[in-house]
Structures are given as C-alpha cells and as structure tokens.
Amino acid sequence: MPFIMIIYYLICIYLLAMLIWNFVREKKSVDKMLQYILIMIPLILRLFRAK
Amino acid sequence: MSRHLIYKLVLIIIIGGITLIGGLQLYQHRHFQTPMIAGPGVTKVKKLSDYEPGLKGTMADTNVFFLKGSKPGGKMLVIAGTHSNEPAALLSSLIFLENSTVEKGTLIIIPQFNNSGGRNTRSGDGYPLYFEISTPWGQKKFRMGNRVASPLDQWPDPDVYVHYPDRQLLSYLDIRNTNRTWPGRPNGALMEKVTYAAMELIRKENVDLAIDVHGAETMFPVTNCIVAPEKSLRIATMTSLTLKATEGFDNHVEPSPQGFRGLSHREIGDFSDALPFLLEAPIPFLDQPTGPKTEDLLLKGKDPFLLKLSKKGKLFVPYDETGWPMSKRVGQHCSAILEIAQQFSRRNPKRTIEIKNTPLYSEVIKNGVGFYYKDPSKAHKKNVFYN
Amino acid sequence: MKRIKTNSLIPFLCLFSFIFILNSDFNYSQEIPKAELPVLTTSAGQSPDVTTLNIVCEEAGIMYDYCDVPDVSMISSGVGLGGKESGPGFHVEINTDLEKYPEGTAYKTIMFAIGASLKGMGASGLTVDDEVSRLENIIDYCKENDIFIIGIHVGGVSKRGAPGSDNERMITAVAPHADLLIVTKDSNKDGRFTEVSNNNEIPLKEIDYALSLVPLLKEIFE
Numbered sequence: 308m309p310f311i312m313i314i315y316y317l318i319c320i321y322l323l324a325m326l327i328w329n330f331v332r333e334k335k336s337v338d339k340m341l342q343y344i345l346i347m348i349p350l351i352l353r354l355f356r357a358k
Numbered sequence: 359m360s361r362h363l364i365y366k367l368v369l370i371i372i373i374g375g376i377t378l379i380g381g382l383q384l385y386q387h388r389h390f391q392t393p394m395i396a397g398p399g400v401t402k403v404k405k406l407s408d409y410e411p412g413l414k415g416t417m418a419d420t421n422v423f424f425l426k427g428s429k430p431g432g433k434m435l436v437i438a439g440t441h442s443n444e445p446a447a448l449l450s451s452l453i454f455l456e457n458s459t460v461e462k463g464t465l466i467i468i469p470q471f472n473n474s475g476g477r478n479t480r481s482g483d484g485y486p487l488y489f490e491i492s493t494p495w496g497q498k499k500f501r502m503g504n505r506v507a508s509p510l511d512q513w514p515d516p517d518v519y520v521h522y523p524d525r526q527l528l529s530y531l532d533i534r535n536t537n538r539t540w541p542g543r544p545n546g547a548l549m550e551k552v553t554y555a556a557m558e559l560i561r562k563e564n565v566d567l568a569i570d571v572h573g574a575e576t577m578f579p580v581t582n583c584i585v586a587p588e589k590s591l592r593i594a595t596m597t598s599l600t601l602k603a604t605e606g607f608d609n610h611v612e613p614s615p616q617g618f619r620g621l622s623h624r625e626i627g628d629f630s631d632a633l634p635f636l637l638e639a640p641i642p643f644l645d646q647p648t649g650p651k652t653e654d655l656l657l658k659g660k661d662p663f664l665l666k667l668s669k670k671g672k673l674f675v676p677y678d679e680t681g682w683p684m685s686k687r688v689g690q691h692c693s694a695i696l697e698i699a700q701q702f703s704r705r706n707p708k709r710t711i712e713i714k715n716t717p718l719y720s721e722v723i724k725n726g727v728g729f730y731y732k733d734p735s736k737a738h739k740k741n742v743f744y745n
Numbered sequence: 746m747k748r749i750k751t752n753s754l755i756p757f758l759c760l761f762s763f764i765f766i767l768n769s770d771f772n773y774s775q776e777i778p779k780a781e782l783p784v785l786t787t788s789a790g791q792s793p794d795v796t797t798l799n800i801v802c803e804e805a806g807i808m809y810d811y812c813d814v815p816d817v818s819m820i821s822s823g824v825g826l827g828g829k830e831s832g833p834g835f836h837v838e839i840n841t842d843l844e845k846y847p848e849g850t851a852y853k854t855i856m857f858a859i860g861a862s863l864k865g866m867g868a869s870g871l872t873v874d875d876e877v878s879r880l881e882n883i884i885d886y887c888k889e890n891d892i893f894i895i896g897i898h899v900g901g902v903s904k905r906g907a908p909g910s911d912n913e914r915m916i917t918a919v920a921p922h923a924d925l926l927i928v929t930k931d932s933n934k935d936g937r938f939t940e941v942s943n944n945n946e947i948p949l950k951e952i953d954y955a956l957s958l959v960p961l962l963k964e965i966f967e
Contacts, residue, residue: 312513334362344373356510357381357388358479595800603954610903613793 316354323350387487388477388508390501391744393734394452394469399425399459399715403743406468409562410544410555417511418548420473421743422559423455424466425713431463432566432709434699435632437556437622439470440537442503443480444573445489445656446639446687449500451571453692453730454716463703463711466563470745472536472552474507484651491657491684493728495736502656506534512548522546526619537570540625553625560630566709567702568632570622571691573641576664576673576682580612584694585636587614587627593705594635597697605693605719608676609637633702637694639687640675657684689722776948778925780893780965781853783824783846786811788858789880790915791865794900795858799838801958807966810852811838814869816879817886824850834869854893854966855883857919860904861911873911880918888922895965896923898938899955901931921945925965929955 330343352358396403402424407413420439438451451469458465470476479487479502490497509515512534519533520526522543532538533547542554560568574581586594594611601609614623614636626634642659643651649661660681668677675682696716703710717730734742786802786809788795795813802809812819812826813836819826824841825848831837841850857880866876887894896919898904906912920926920941926949928938933951942949952961 315514330366334360337365340362340366340369341373344369348373348377351377352381352384353510355381355385357385358510591796592800592803595797596804599797599801599954599956603956608901611793611796613796 319350319353323347323354326350383487384479384481387479387501388510390488390499392498392500394421394743394745395456395732395734395737396423396741396743397456397458397732399457399465400455400741401426406552406555406559409558410551412544412551413548413555416548417474417477418472418507418552420468420470421745422466422468423743424464425454425458425460426464427460427462427712429462432702432706432711433464433466433563434567434569434695434702434711435466435468435556435560435563435565436695437468437471437568437570439468439476439503440472440570440622441505441535441572442470442472442476442478442501443485443505443644444641445500445502446573446641446684446691447571448476449491449684449727450688450691450695453688453722453727454695454713456732457730458716459714461712461714463709464563465711465713466559466565468556471556472503472507472549473745474511474548475505475534475536476501476503476745478504478506478508480504486651486653486656489653489656491728491731492726493731493733495733498728498731506531507536507549509534521619522550524619528620532620537572537622538620540620540622541629553622557626557629560626560632565630565632566706567698567711568622568626568630568634569695569698570626570634570636571695572636572638573644573687574638575645576640576642576675576677577645577647577667579674581638581640582608582675582690583610583612583638584698585612585614585623585638587616587623587634589627590623590633590635593633593698593701596701597694600701601693601697601719607690607693607719609690609694635698637691639690640677640682641687642677642682659683659686685723685727686719688727689717689719692717692722693719777950777961777965778893778948779967780895780925782808782966783841783850783852784809784854784856784966785815785820785826785852786856786858787815787883788813788860788865789896789919790859790861790876790911791869791871792858792860792862792900792904793865794860794897794904797899797955798856798858798897798958801955801962804959805962805966807962808840808842809838809856810841812836813865814871814879815883817882820852820855820883820886820892821890822849823852824848851890852892854895855887856895856897857923859896859898859915859919860900861915863911873914877914877918880915884919884922893925894919894923895925895927896920897958898926898928898932899952899958901929902934905932905935905937916941921947923947926950927952927958927961929953 326343326347333339404422407419413419438447490499515530519528536549539550539553541557542550584594598609598611623634623636643656647663658681699711824846829837
C-alpha cells in the first residue's frame with residue numbers, strides 16, 4: 308500500500324474517532340445524533356475495506 | 359435509561375444493521391470470483407505482473423491467456439474489461455477463450471483488464487451487483503463492475519490528473535480509468551502500472567494488433583463503431599465495409615483524435631509498432647435517460663424512454679422495440695475481431711493470424727451468448743481460472 | 746406507293762413507346778460511363794467518407810492523388826498538386842503512377858466523396874459557406890476543362906438531412922453537375938439522387954453496400 312494511502316486511512320480513523328466522540332457526547336439533538344452516525348457509514352465501509 | 363441513550367441505541371441498531379447488511383454484500387461482491395475455462399486453444403496462462411512486477415499481490419493483477427497456433431504468424435491482443443460496466447467486452451472475450459483455436463499466429467486475451475474496476479460497484483447509481491447469463495447447463499453469474507478502479511486499491515485521487523508523459527490535464531477520476539492511463543509508467547499510480555504492463559506485453563511479445571473492446575451509450579456519437587488512429591485506418595475501414603456487406607450490421611469508423619491523450623487507440627499506436635483498434639457496441643444501460651438500471655435492461659437493452667428519444671432522432675444508433683440485446687453486442691464484437699485479423703492477414707501474409715471455432719454475429723444472435731460457455735463443474739481443475 | 750395498313754403499325758408503335766418509356770426512366774441508371782486517369786479524389790463536405798473512397802481505390806488498384814481541400818490553382822497544377830504538402834488541417838497524398846503520368850499531367854477525373862462534417866470543416870478552417878463556394882469554383886473549373894466528375898455518396902442516412910441542411914447543401918453543390926453519380930441504396934432512400942439524375946440526365950449507379958465500389962470503380966477505370 309503506498310504511503311499516501313496509509314496516511315488517508317489514518318485520517319479516516321481520526322475522523323471516525325471524532326464522530327464517535329461527538330455522537331457519545333450529544334445529549335439533546337436527535338438530528339445531530341443521526342447526522343454523526345450517517346457520516347460514519349462511508350468511513351466504516353472504507354476502513355473495513357468493503358467500499 | 360435516559361432518553362438520549364435510548365435514541366442512540368435505536369440509531370445504532372438501525373443504521374448499524376443497514377451498514378452491516380449493505381457492507382457485507384459489497385464485501386462479497388469484491389471477492390466474488392467468476393470461473394473462466396481455458397478452452398482447447400489455450401497454450402499458456404500468465405499474469406500481467408509478469409510484465410510489471412509492481413502489480414504482484416495487488417487486486418490489479420489479472421490473467422493473460424495465450425492461444426498459440428501450430429504455425430508461425432502474427433500476434434493479436436484482445437483487451438476486455440477495461441470498463442467493467444461494459445460487460446459485452448468480457449463476454450465476447452470469454453467466447454474466444456473457451457472456444458477458439460488458432461491455426462497460425464497467436465491470440466492473446468486479457469478478459470478482465472481492470473480487475474480492480476471489475477470489483478468496484480456503482481450501487482449509488484442503482485447498478486445491480488451481479489448479472490447472470492443463461493447457458494445450456496444453468497446460470498453463469500458475473501459481477502457488475504464499474505468504469506474505474508476501486509478506491510480500495512488506488513486512493514486518494516489527485517485534484518486533477520496530469521497525464522503522463524504529455525501532461526494533459528484530465529478529470530481526477532480518470533487516474534483510475536485504464537482507458538486514460540495509457541501508455542502508463544512503472545512508478546506511477548496503480549492503473550498507470552496496469553497500462554504500462556500491457557505496453558510491455560505488446561512490445562516484448564511483438565504484438566501486431568491490439569483490440570480494446572468496449573460499449574458506449576446510444577446517445578453518444580462514438581458508439582457502434584471502430585475507433586482507429588491513422589495507421590490502423592485502412593484495416594478499420596475495410597473491416598467496417600466488409601462487416602456491413604457480409605454480416606449486415608453497421609460499424610462505422612471513427613478517427614482517433616490526436617489531441618485527446620491516454621486512450622488505448624492513441625497511445626498504443628504512438629508507443630509501439632502495434633496497430634490499435636477500439637471497438638464500441640451500443641449499451642442502452644449506460645444511457646442517462648432510462649428507467650431503473652435493472653439486470654433486464656442490461657441484458658435486453660429495451661427501454662421505453664430511449665424508444666421515445668429514438669423516434670425524435672436523438673440516438674446515434676437505429677433503435678426500436680427490440681432494444682439492443684447482449685447477443686447483438688457480443689456478436690458484433692466477435693465478428694469485428696475476426697474480420698480485423700482477416701484484413702490484417704490479407705495485407706501481411708507472413709504475419710497471418712488464423713482463428714477458428716469462433717462464432718460470428720448471426721450465430722451468436724441465433725444461439726445466445728451463454729451457448730458458448732463451458733460448465734466449470736465439468737471442466738478439468740487445471741483449466742479453470744478465476745477473475 | 747404501297748399503303749401501310751394502320752392496324753399493322755399499332756403493335757410496332759406500342760413496342761416503340763414501351764422501349765422509349767423504359768429508356769427515359771432507366772437510361773441514366775444503367776449506363777456506366779468510363780473514366781480516365783489521372784484521377785484526384787477529394788471531399789465535398791469534409792466527412793470521413795473520403796477516407797473510405799481512398800481505401801476503396803487502393804483495393805481496386807486505382808492510383809490516385811488526394812487532397813481534402815484543394816483549390817482551383819492546385820487542381821490546375823495537375824498530378825502532384827504543384828508540390829503541396831500536408832499540414833495542419835490540410836492533407837495531400839500523391840499516389841499516381843508518375844512514370845505513366847508525370848507531375849503536372851492534367852487530371853482527367855475528379856471523384857467527390859459527398860458528406861458534411863462540421864468537425865472536418867472546422868479542422869480545415871472552413872465554414873459551410875466556404876466549403877460550398879470552394880466546391881462551386883472547382884466544379885466550374887472542371888466544366889471548363891472537360892474534367893470528368895464522379896459524385897459518390899456512401900454515407901447512408903446519417904449523411905443526409907432535411908432540405909437546406911449541411912449534407913443536402915453539399916449534394917446540391919456537386920451532384921447536379923456530376924458526369925456520373927454513385928450512391929448506396931441507403932443514401933438514396935428518398936430518391937433524391939434519382940431525381941437529380943433524371944432532371945440533369947446524369948448516369949446513376951445505385952449499389953447495395955460501399956464495398957461494392959471496389960469492382961465498380963475497377964470497371965469504370967478499366
């Protein structure tokens with residue numbers, strides 16, 4: 308795997324971690340909870356090498 | 359349990375469930391293998407990485423089949439699967455692979471040139487994940503791929519793709535499109551390595567003819583045609599005229615534009631002695647204004663919206679209620695490939711390429727595409743290859 | 746003087762009329778005149794059909810000169826086209842047998858491949874009006890110098906159009922002035938070329954496929 312691709316996967320992991328943290332912290336808005344979890348989908352699919 | 363926790367749990371279950379189900383299907387698609395039977399004409403099977411070691415162990419590596427005749431002659435390379443959402447190319451190459459024998463010269467076939475693209479999907483555009491071809495022994499299942507390689511294999515894309523070597527600026531997506539990365543380079547992006555490997559094959563094996571097989575929209579002017587650069591124009595024109603007269607279908611000639619870089623029909627000719635050709639058969643499935651992108655539309659090519667547009671003269675091919683079935687597209691490709699070999703052999707008798715046991719256009723239409731595929735469960739294990 | 750019985754004339758008159766009607770309807774489609782070398786091939790409208798014509802000439806063993814956008818001065822230079830060479834938007838090929846027809850020998854025949862292409866005209870820096878004007882000048886020169894004109898249309902329905910369209914303007918510029926018209930059945934689906942042939946007394950040969958040009962041109966240039 309080229310070095311730049313490894314960097315991008317690390318960025319993915321970081322973004323996913325941020326989204327999970329914000330999802331956990333969110334206590335009021337269901338819309339925001341839904342937003343966070345939806346945005347996680349492509350990152351999860353990429354990290355698990357499905358899409 | 360607090361309310362927000364309940365909401366979160368519900369969201370995780372629903373969204374997580376959908377992601378899991380969808381993700382599993384995509385994962386299975388990526389790893390689904392299609393069996394290909396090496397027919398009586400196959401004498402050797404190599405890998406593309408034999409010509410560019412940088413492909414070894416990657417999803418971009420793919421099988422290269424050699425059908426060498428008992429008598430010496432010329433060499434013809436058939437490249438299919440450059441765009442995996444144009445399945446007539448793969449299907450016609452398999453007909454050659456599983457049936458053809460070569461008397462003189464050598465036929466080289468790469469059925470799934472962009473192997474990564476063949477494992478990519480376009481489910482966001484409603485593409486089916488698979489399609490099946492009816493055969494005398496059952497249904498043969500194929501992956502429905504995408505035009506470009508999967509980002510799982512080549513990532514990230516640049517903002518703008520600077521083509522090597524002439525530095526023409528192309529769309530960022532095209533760095534994953536193996537019909538824009540010719541002639542390629544050994545130290546470039548993965549798809550540039552794929553096309554470089556093919557160029558090395560062409561140069562090292564002294565290939566005379568290189569045919570890249572494709573499909574194009576009915577609303578696109580460069581469809582139902584043979585694209586050829588200046589040095590291939592005479593053979594392409596005689597092929598087109600002969601096919602019209604003897605087999606009754608149109609396949610006009612389009613000159614390869616000199617200013618548009620990266621395409622096989624331009625760069626193969628510019629960077630080797632081979633004569634390149636690119637075959638386009640109409641594929642209504644790819645047109646924008648169609649109904650749902652179903653397997654039925656892919657295989658039969660029948661669409662009521664295209665029919666309406668055809669009556670208004672908006673299509674570039676004659677289109678009626680019969681659509682443009684897969685057998686017609688595959689048949690056109692089979693006949694065009696055979697005729698190109700014949701026209702070349704006529705002009706170059708010392709480099710004759712004589713191919714037998716391959717159906718022509720009318721036979722494929724009569725018998726259907728699947729008629730020519732062998733049952734992998736009955737084939738000898740050593741003759742079954744997977745892509 | 747012996748009186749000729751009227752009723753014995755009637756069958757003869759009928760037969761004569763029948764032959765006359767046959768001839769007046771079909772005379773121009775059946776007679777194929779001969780043409781002479783040296784020959785120049787060119788395009789009327791800059792479509793790729795001229796490439797088809799050139800390749801067919803090669804298959805037929807006809808050695809031709811070719812230029813996509815010749816003007817009168819080039820044609821009047823004869824074989825070799827005055828030494829002109831290909832350049833951007835301008836293509837020349839000299840294939841005439843120079844031993845038989847040395848450079849400068851006047852062309853005896855010009856073959857026009859009729860079909861319009863805006864891409865082709867644009868590449869040569871021409872508008873449709875420029876192209877029509879160029880063709881008219883060449884036709885006038887041919888008429889003045891007894892050069893045999895063959896108009897060929899093998900592009901089929903895709904190289905036809907509504908009246909006044911680019912394709913039809915090219916046909917209007919060349920076809921009524923030709924000495925021989927060769928078209929495919931597809932190209933003549935609406936009978937336009939038959940009408941031009943009959944109105945201008947021009948022999949018309951309709952072929953099934955463009956490939957049939959090979960034996961036909963061999964016969965014409967025999």
